[in-house]
Amino acid sequence: MNADQEIFELIEAERKRQQSGLELIASENFASDQVMRAMGSVLTNKYAEGLPGKRYYGGCEIVDRVEDLARNRLKTLFNAEWVNVQPHSGAQANAAVMLACLNPGDTILGFDLSHGGHLTHGSPVNFSGKLYKPTFYGVEKDTEIIDYDRVEKTASKEKPKMIICGASAYSRDWDYERLRKIADENNAILLADISHPSGLIAKGILKDPLAHCHIVTSTTHKTLRGPRGGIIMMGSDFENPFGHKTPKGQIKMMSQLLDSAVFPGTQGGPLEHVIAAKAVAFGEALTDEFMHYTVQVVKNAKVMATAFVEKGYHVISNGTDNHSMLIDLRSKNITGKAAEKALELADVTVNKNMVPFDDKSPFVTSGMRVGTPALTTRGLVEEDMKRVVDYIDKVLSNPDNEQITNTVKAEINDWMKDKPLFAQ
Numbered sequence: 074m075n076a077d078q079e080i081f082e083l084i085e086a087e088r089k090r091q092q093s094g095l096e097l098i099a100s101e102n103f104a105s106d107q108v109m110r111a112m113g114s115v116l117t118n119k120y121a122e123g124l125p126g127k128r129y130y131g132g133c134e135i136v137d138r139v140e141d142l143a144r145n146r147l148k149t150l151f152n153a154e155w156v157n158v159q160p161h162s163g164a165q166a167n168a169a170v171m172l173a174c175l176n177p178g179d180t181i182l183g184f185d186l187s188h189g190g191h192l193t194h195g196s197p198v199n200f201s202g203k204l205y206k207p208t209f210y211g212v213e214k215d216t217e218i219i220d221y222d223r224v225e226k227t228a229s230k231e232k233p234k235m236i237i238c239g240a241s242a243y244s245r246d247w248d249y250e251r252l253r254k255i256a257d258e259n260n261a262i263l264l265a266d267i268s269h270p271s272g273l274i275a276k277g278i279l280k281d282p283l284a285h286c287h288i289v290t291s292t293t294h295k296t297l298r299g300p301r302g303g304i305i306m307m308g309s310d311f312e313n314p315f316g317h318k319t320p321k322g323q324i325k326m327m328s329q330l331l332d333s334a335v336f337p338g339t340q341g342g343p344l345e346h347v348i349a350a351k352a353v354a355f356g357e358a359l360t361d362e363f364m365h366y367t368v369q370v371v372k373n374a375k376v377m378a379t380a381f382v383e384k385g386y387h388v389i390s391n392g393t394d395n396h397s398m399l400i401d402l403r404s405k406n407i408t409g410k411a412a413e414k415a416l417e418l419a420d421v422t423v424n425k426n427m428v429p430f431d432d433k434s435p436f437v438t439s440g441m442r443v444g445t446p447a448l449t450t451r452g453l454v455e456e457d458m459k460r461v462v463d464y465i466d467k468v469l470s471n472p473d474n475e476q477i478t479n480t481v482k483a484e485i486n487d488w489m490k491d492k493p494l495f496a497q
């Protein structure tokens with residue numbers, strides 16, 4: 074049936090790679106079969122520019138129902154007043170929000186990339202740093218945690234039009250309420266990018282940004298465990314984004330700006346096959362099973378952090394509130410780059426990562442980022458996390474010892490052999 078052997082053999086090889094190793098990249102997960110089936114469906118054939126009921130193409134009756142299901146499920150999941158499920162990715166969601174809210178040259182204030190922030194929050198190599206004037210806040214040197222008094226001072230100095238919270242490598246929860254006060258003092262819009270912890274937030278395990286932030290963006294493929302994609306949401310308390318001028322009807326006005334910033338502002342036709350897969354994932358996320366999953370993700374992360382500390386690793390901020398942690402490898406005399414490479418040879422996948430106040434370049438780094446969402450989807454629990462850390466420590470303590478690497482790899486392959494990608 075598959076005539077294109079070249080590509081389907083590669084897909085099978087990738088499936089085997091995912092099956093046989095330990096996946097610790099904090100931004101990755103394993104989607105369910107029904108999520109993947111929706112993605113690989115005939116919905117990919119359909120053009121549907123516009124929104125349900127207001128399309129620029131005929132024949133949209135069915136994709137309208139698909140997209141409405143996705144929107145309604147997402148609203149229920151986050152208790153959101155308004156959502157847009159069309160952004161192709163997290164970066165696209167942020168681009169649309171900035172296009173809707175900012176003019177070129179406006180100042181934005183984001184979490185420092187080298188402290189765990191994301192490229193789309195003002196990096197000079199990204200549209201956000203090229204079109205807008207980026208300024209940053211970070212963590213404190215001693216605690217490795219954000220000090221909101223300092224954020225307040227930075228905001229009153231920089232006078233940003235938008236404050237962005239959320240990160241790719243920050244293991245602590247966020248004080249959205251405090252950030253909203255800071256935003257209000259400066260007539261700034263507060264954007265929370267919850268790309269990483271959105272699955273945990275949906276189940277109430279972490280604080281709710283929708284209650285305090287004007288706009289919330291996320292990916293759908295990290296802890297939310299859906300297809301690769303993005304979303305934009307607004308909570309029910311949305312008021313007064315532009316300097317307290319218009320108390321009523323703001324959410325409607327802002328939602329129209331955001332809808333048109335997605336299409337036609339930054340995208341063409343929506344990916345209705347991916348939107349169907351998002352609907353499936355939101356449906357899964359509404360279940361009690363997903364509640365158990367997210368609880369386990371956090372339990373696993375706490376046990377993993379403790380296990381690293383017990384083996385003499387420095388976990389940034391000394392622990393984690395969420396699914397991820399950043400590990401400073403300097404006490405182990407190995408760089409992030411070398412650690413990533415050594416672990417890869419043992420079929421353990423992590424990513425090198427800058428640590429706050431890193432003295433090495435982004436290509437080398439002093440740290441690595443790890444997370445538990447993918448391992449937890451495979452059914453691993455607390456005890457297993459200790460075993461995972463044992464393996465990692467063995468490899469990193471002997472990075473040039475081929476025999477140790479091969480033994481660890483064989484043990485991991487044997488352990489993972491019968492574990493489905495999507496077990497819980």
Ligand SMILES: *Cc1c(COP(=O)(O)O)cnc(C)c1O
Nearest residue numbers: 162163164191240241266268292
């Ligand atoms: C992953 C991530 C994104 C980008 O998502 P893509 O789908 O890769 O574009 C944006 N913001 C944060 C904080 C992220 O962690």
